[in-house]
Amino acid sequence: MKVLVVGGGGREHALVWKLRQSPRIKEIFCAPGNAGIAGDAVCVDIKAEDIQGLLAFARKEKIDLTVVGPEAPLTEGIVDVFREAGLKIFGPSARAAAIEGSKVLAKEIMFKYGIPTAKYGSFTDPAAAYAYLKEVGVPCVVKADGLAAGKGVIVAFEMAEAEAAVRQILEDKAFGQAGENIIIEEFLQGEEVSVLAFTDGLTVVPMLPAQDHKQIFDGDVGPNTGGMGAYAPAPVCTPEICRQAVEEVLKPMVRAMSEEGRDYEGVLYAGLMVTAGGVKVLEFNARFGDPEAQPVLMLLETDLVEIIEAILERRLDQTEVKWKNNAAVCVVLASGGYPGSYEKGRKISGLTGLTAADAVVFHAGTALKDGHIVASGGRVLGVAAQAPDIAGAIARAYNMIEKISFEGMQYRRDIGRKALVKSGK
Missing domain, CATH: 3.30.1490.20 (ATP-grasp fold, A domain)
Structure with a gap:
């Protein structure tokens, strides 16, 4: 089987890494990829938003399956275009991905179908x-x-x-x-958790709950970023909270999308606030989160190709999705100045020999320049590790970080700390 992964960030590196473990796969391409992905797949110089370019490549290379990482091509209709061409592709249609493309639409559907979320107003x-x-x-x-x-x-x-x-x-x-258009919504007090699920539009199978760290600085201070780190499983998502997430949010949203003529197939991401009154939806995304995908995919035991095929053939109810009984952490190393302006091209050192059975350095914003790997984005690397417990995973990840350096490198030193507090460690 020949597979094409669309995208070039840390999430896509994690997808390539996980897909490579499948005995079903003969060759993996990634468009556009990055310097790290180039070690695990054949990188193709086609942007993720160049849908026609990707289609032409998939036809030429006779790609058996395309897996879409980022949201932009999904909302722009890459799944519809590929399916019309008779090509197999994993992800929601443009009408379904609009759940992420428009926060106003998502709010309207949640209110219409009684899915718990914050009160809001929308304005132009x-x-x-x-x-x-x-x-x-x-x-x-x-x-x-x-x-x-x-x-x-x-x-x-x-x-x-x-x-x-x-x-x-x-x-x-x-x-x-x-x-x-903007939304102004009530501030919800509580702790955030990301609960992602596989769905074929009929069956909903939740993944391990994860917790992202959006703010740039320790202690959840400073401006929002694309995510400075994540870990799974998140203890804030107790069995009761997980039940609420599945029964009161994920399943109702998949049904609601069907009712609205927006049949949903792929990965559905629910960003939730765990409040004193139960879970409330902060946002829906139409794909794997980044950096949540990194620790979650590290803990996935079932062959990802098998899950994807079950979804495409609408037989997810017949597929057992298994998880390792471990914890995993991913810490993002970012460029100085991020999420504002930052310099590119700074050489990264210390990457050799870090990847092991329990640890991976996922590349996000990296490129090759004069034979060296350099920082080319705001979020540069995701240092991920797993261990029998969260404390071990945190220690392993931060131990790896001590070996990596580039000018201006910044990262949070408290990824996973909330889990330690909850476990009393």
Whole structure:
């Protein structure tokens, strides 16, 4: 079997790494890939958003299965285009991926079908948004409607912050088209957890719960990023919380999408807040999270190809998805200045010999330059490790990080700490 993975970040490296373990696979291509992925797959210089270019390549190489990593090509309809051409591809259609492409649409569906989420208002007019802010007060959360690489969410505790967020998105167009519409929603108190699930549109199989760390600095301080690290399983997701996530959020959303003529097939990601009154949805994503995919896929025991084929053939109910009885952690190493402006091209040292049975350095923003691996993005590497318990996984990951360096390298030193607190360690 020949497989094409679309994307070039840490999530895609994790997908390539996991797919390579399948005895079913003969050859893996990745478009566009990165310097690390190049060690595990044949990288193809085609951007993830170049749907026609990817289609031409898949036809030429007679690709048996395409797996889509990032959200942009999904919302732009890559799955529809490939299927119309008779090619096998894993991911939701454009109409289904709109659950991530439009936060307003997601909210409307949640409210219509009684899926628990925060109260909200949606606005295209700045004056109406400012009036709503005065009505509801702070704290509140201001979100760009469309895709903003994980950065279009601003939590405001002061009115000046909230008004600045509205101005930044609606008036200054900081996120371009993604910010033509905004959501202002109530601030939810609690702890976040990401619960992803495989679904063929009929059956929903949850993955191990994970916890992302969005803010740039330790202690959840500073601006939002695409994610500075994650671990799984997250103890905040107790058996009762997991049951609520599946029975009150994931299954109802898959049914709702079907009712709306948006049949959902692929990976459905629910970003949840565990509040005193139970789980509430913060967001839905239409694909594996990044960096949640890294620890979750490390713990997946079942052949990912088998799961994907079961989904495509709508027989997920006949497939047993097994998980390792371990914990896994992924710590993101980022460029200095991220999530703001940062310099590219800085040489990375210390990568040789780090990958082992229990540890992997997943590349995100890397490139090859003059024979050296250099930083080419905001999030550069994801150092991931697994162990019998979370404390061991954290120690293993941070021990590996001590061997890696590049100018300006920054990372959080508290990834997984909440799990340690909950376990009393």
